[in-house]
Amino acid sequence: MAHARISANLPPDIDPTKAPIAFGRRALPKLNEELQSPELLTQQRALMALCDLVHDPENVYQAIELGFLDNLKNLLLHHDSTVRQKTTQILCIMAMHNVGRQGLIQNGVISALTELLDDPVDICRKNTHQIFEMMAKLPEGKIVKSTW
Template sequence: MASTIISAKYPPNIDPTRTPLAYGDRAIPRLNRELNDENLIVRQRAVMSLCDHLHDPEHIAEALRNGIGVSLKNLLKDDDITVRQKATECLFVMAGHALGRDSFLENETIYPVARLFDDSEDIARKNAHLCVMRISETPPGAEGIVQAQFVQVLVKKLQTELNEIKELILDTLHFCMRVDTQSALDASAMEAFTSLLKHELPVIRAKAARDIMDLSVPLAGKDRAVACGALPLLRDMLKDPTMEVRANSAGAIMTITITTKGKYTAIHAVSIPPLVDLVDDVNSEVRLNAIKALTCLSEAPEGRQELLKHVDKIRKHETDHIPAVGKAAEIAVKVITWLP
């Protein structure tokens, strides 16, 4: 199915000529002055030159010392889309380095960036989500996003945003849930992720299944996954032609079925046969997650009875060339063949 691609091209009436850089250590101070100039063309050229200049990591520390972070924060409110677009792009580049991330959090730049989630221009929204996603990749950044109470905003945006941006939001929430799952549960994230399991794009289905696995780590998340009907949809995705979808779906089932309620819901949803089929999958991550999920299901008497028919198939993988898969197969065989 065709998908909308967000264009980063500039409007035809915008002069893309970058402002000439001053020599040596005068370059950044001059750019900083021009970023705050009243003339729109001057601001546009300055922010374009700055974006190129910052791709050299050596210039990021100097830029921060000269107050570039504060100037970019102010430009996020500029009326011109080109200025907003390039300002968020500069922040994204800076957020790829520890100093830039620290500055992002210290200056509370996350708040004006988050306001761009509602921007009328697709590219401004995409760049804003790129910035937040990059910040979320480290625990302090993820904690900052959670503390700013943006998890609920991100979950709501999953329902309305373009597919490109949905991918970024799913990644951001993935990192945020590593430091806090309660905010996502309170924002009904499990229901949002479950609805995306039927999305037409494999990458979104895969990331939605991964996020369900993340959110199912606490007991409340496992119960919510069962309650909102995630297991039957995850079962259907075990036959997906995309490897990431199969791996993440098996991983999500593995996490949910740790509880007794999850085990019996999966067994009643007939999840054992498709999981058994994945034991011989060509991808090691798929094999590992499938075997671990079957181990969880075999802890229930009904699951053990069914899996005794397939124990030889699992036993073959005790000598798998991937040590983790071999170890998981050994544990699975012991659990399945256990006698009181």
């Protein structure tokens, strides 16, 4: 007779670092709530999931409208290096989209990013420099030379 054996291991297609997210219009508001969680693991999982979602310009627009940038600004100064790294990565992806660059300027994220120029984590500094580089390509971010 066969006996059922239950494994303690997770299935190979399940990633424990990713948060289960809601579908449709509820996904981003739920992640915005989770970014404000006092639990570090919940914040990290929300950042991982958000990193995947902001590749779509529609999600970037919706995230800006929901006030994500204020929460992400606060997370730039977080004590955990993983949170700072994923936050700068999200902002870097958002800066690839025109609506994201404009949102970064309008919400004062640039001045908050200057705190990370001397961050001890290399990837945070690299992401910060990439954000500044992409912002310089936006007409609102360029210094225009006078021709007189």
